[in-house]
Amino acid sequence: MTTRPEGSRAWTLAEAERYLSSLELFGMRFGLDRMRRLMTTLQRPQEQFASIHVVGTNGKSSTTRMIAAILQRHGVHTGTYTSPHLVSFAERIQIAERDLEASAFGVAVSRAARAAELVDRSLPEDDRVTQFEALTTAAYSELARREVQVAAIEAGLGGRYDATNVIPSSVAVLTTVGLEHTRWLGPTITHIAQEKLDVVRPGSTLALGHGLHPDALAVANRVAEERGARIVCAPPDPGVPVAALGSFQRRNFALARTAAESYLGELDEQAVVDAAAEVSILGRLQVVSNEPLTVVDGAHNPEAMTALAESLAEATSCRRPLVAVISILDDKDAAAMLRTLLEGCDALICTNSHNPRALPPPTLQSLAGQLKGPPAEVVRGPAAALARARELAGPDGAVVATGSIYLVADLLGAERLERASSL
Numbered sequence: 001m002t003t004r005p006e007g008s009r010a011w012t013l014a015e016a017e018r019y020l021s022s023l024e025l026f027g028m029r030f031g032l033d034r035m036r037r038l039m040t041t042l043q044r045p046q047e048q049f050a051s052i053h054v055v056g057t058n059g060k061s062s063t064t065r066m067i068a069a070i071l072q073r074h075g076v077h078t079g080t081y082t083s084p085h086l087v088s089f090a091e092r093i094q095i096a097e098r099d100l101e102a103s104a105f106g107v108a109v110s111r112a113a114r115a116a117e118l119v120d121r122s123l124p125e126d127d128r129v130t131q132f133e134a135l136t137t138a139a140y141s142e143l144a145r146r147e148v149q150v151a152a153i154e155a156g157l158g159g160r161y162d163a164t165n166v167i168p169s170s171v172a173v174l175t176t177v178g179l180e181h182t183r184w185l186g187p188t189i190t191h192i193a194q195e196k197l198d199v200v201r202p203g204s205t206l207a208l209g210h211g212l213h214p215d216a217l218a219v220a221n222r223v224a225e226e227r228g229a230r231i232v233c234a235p236p237d238p239g240v241p242v243a244a245l246g247s248f249q250r251r252n253f254a255l256a257r258t259a260a261e262s263y264l265g266e267l268d269e270q271a272v273v274d275a276a277a278e279v280s281i282l283g284r285l286q287v288v289s290n291e292p293l294t295v296v297d298g299a300h301n302p303e304a305m306t307a308l309a310e311s312l313a314e315a316t317s318c319r320r321p322l323v324a325v326i327s328i329l330d331d332k333d334a335a336a337m338l339r340t341l342l343e344g345c346d347a348l349i350c351t352n353s354h355n356p357r358a359l360p361p362p363t364l365q366s367l368a369g370q371l372k373g374p375p376a377e378v379v380r381g382p383a384a385a386l387a388r389a390r391e392l393a394g395p396d397g398a399v400v401a402t403g404s405i406y407l408v409a410d411l412l413g414a415e416r417l418e419r420a421s422s423l
Contacts, residue, residue: 013102016109023131045144056175066256079148160198177216193219246311298405302336316398321346342373351385353406
């Protein structure tokens, strides 16, 4: 296992990522005690900047980055913290819409590692700082060091006991609420919404996404009343053209605009127009190549797959045939996801991502057959699966790769390696 840097030497990006990967051994542990100890050890960096806290089931990363884009164009020095990443852990921390430099990320993680070592000494032997806590500590300490005025922070899992929930946020944002992670968050929309909305601070503002489930809306109203928070509801459309593809991204931008206005009080319309035209979201209806048109999207649950299906015609310009490449983790509702995706596809390639929890491709193929979908093939390995899909689609067709953020990460990582090797 990687240990903390010796003396004052900071880690390289590779060393920092090895350290973070080693913390996966400790799994996921709920509770905020370790985070509070980490923050105290580093002189409470999370209180040195204002914050906007984004929670929800889908759309968190996009909404978080869109909030930052709007604020940055209003002259506000802004940072972001999102998860998960696609290729490198360093993508999770941005300053002024730019990924943290590799060297700076190494410094931030080594700083967090030293704090984690001190905190671990004070904990029972079977209790240790987790990977997400170390990452969040690195993010908060670096955001403070860079003297950002406000940080848009995406919650990881839930809200109440999520490691991010130590910030004194003046604005909380709820994107959507769906049935996911029920083992940890509860069996119903009401339970899940309660967990997520614990991030609402007394006297703050709560911005709600359009079309929120009625049960989640009821919880939001109750929490706001109990905590003296003001509720603002986003419209279905942002009122400006949005470069990011998909109707769901227009809804996300409408929510981001509402949240930014809640923080600033008033928005400059040209700044909003510029943000909408310039913000891009990796791994969300992202066009990666043409002839055939090839799109990747990290839809990883039924709600996200429905949003993707609604936007596929726009993203692929109605090209035919449309061939899908799919990999789904074993804790997801694969049947519901496939049922939605297959309605608009002409062929399916079942594959596996690098994640050990990915369903076996033959299982996906069998499930697609039971759903009476289009012809389905098994091609192991994301790159080979994408190549086969492009072959089936032909130059006038289109390909969409989806079902898991890990599949998208594998494909985008391979693309970056290929580009690097050609330099």
